[in-house]
Amino acid sequence: MTAAFIDYYEVLGVKSNASKEEIKTAYRKAARKHHPDLHTKNEKAAAEEKFKKINEAYEVLSDDEKREKYDRFGENWRTAQQAQTYSDREGREDNTWSRSDADGFSDFFESIFGNARGAGGFKGSFNQQRNIRGQNLESEIKLTIEEAYHGGQKELQFSLKGRCPICSGTGMVHQNICQNCGGTGLKTNTKALNVKIPSGIRDGSKLRLRGQGGEGIGGGERGDLVLIVKVVPSSLFKLEGNIIKTIAQIRPEQAVFGGRISVPTLDGEVMVTVPPMSHSGQKLRLRSKGWPKKDGTRGDQYVEIHIDIPHTLTQPEQELYQKLLDQRKEVP
CATH class of the missing domain: 1.10.287.110 (DnaJ domain)
Known part of the structure; x- marks a missing residue:
């Protein structure tokens, strides 16, 4: 083993x-x-x-x-x-x-x-290097919730070890140690790759890029590059399982009287009705606006209400709030 x-x-x-x-x-x-x-x-x-x-x-x-x-x-x-x-x-x-x-x-x-391929005769010591496939490499790819939901092409930068271009991976140049790679035969290079992201990809999913991994030995093919998807919260959305969570800021008068507000979803803005006498922390449910499920349906989106207290008030607003306060004091 x-x-x-x-x-x-x-x-x-x-x-x-x-x-x-x-x-x-x-x-x-x-x-x-x-x-x-x-x-x-x-x-x-x-x-x-x-x-x-x-x-x-x-x-x-x-x-x-x-x-x-x-x-x-x-x-x-x-x-x-x-x-x-x-x-x-x-x-x-x-x-x-x-x-x-x-x-x-x-x-x-x-x-x-395992995958080494044929070689010619041997003379002296082992002087013919066998074809060895390069090792598979893993790297994490971070996607916002919007990127993971919509998918599409994404250009990524990777630092990968590859065959030294000076010594062709031998580590030696004219019987001297290669100065470019220090004799290792490998050189770290930055590589840009266009990666196709499937729409609705989930956190922890793996994307395999064939032939983009470690350098092969003795003419062996390159290994694969395996990207492990990490879906991170965005400024608008948070993902929990198939549930999308977002926050809606409303004014005090909207909390008291209710009304229609615009709320972001993964498919764009939608109008949502806020019921009268709403309070901070109250949640509104948007059916089938969450994350895609394996059966083709979607989870729900929950909109959490936050009442936005103004930092400054105009003179008329101050007078109205004062009048309201005075009236509340009169209530037994």
Whole structure:
């Protein structure tokens, strides 16, 4: 069974471009915080597991060779390390490889990466890199409620690691370390993509952009970019399940006498009747003006009334309010 991929940068709480010193500092801080001896008996098991991951992360990220493979191969980094060790050992034992010798290693490598495709003969050490598909990447995409409801095209900017254009992903230029990528073979680039957003998409939905993920190795195809949708409240609307919530500000006289007001919905403005003697916090229900459901129907929209008290009054308004106050005082 393949071990679950662990984001070592996330474990230590550092960015993927963190320096060795930053990684060391983060490791010491995390190790102190999660040391099992500093936790209660009930917390000790969880602390030991966390402490183990912290040490594992530091072991990889503090080692230049392991970190380079981790950054380059992603979830396949361990098997890539094993494959390299295997090829180096076999190369030292017998500097001349026949096709039949190579078959065993080919099977080993294909069992690891699954989608690796055929290769020619081997000579010396493992000098022909197999086609390895790039890893799938995930990124969060934030949409306002209006954007998620209406859908359409949206241009997004992404920072993605891709093959270094100078060394073509080898990490070397004329037998020297590539200065453009520092020998990693990868370079972070900003990429603009036009993404089609389906109308009525829900929070937590995933959009898969094929061939826009991690760079393939040895001519392998790119992985996919998976966008996880996060629907955020807008200045007008709040979404809870299939219910849309919004606020309507009304004047004091409208609260007393009622009347017609304009209210925003996802489909545009509609006129709503405010009943007489309404109060702040009172809710008006607009049927089928909420979020689309899977069965094709829609939820409801609730309009919460807020009475807007004026900050300033004209002289006639002051006199009217004073008259009203005086009359209220006379009521037993």
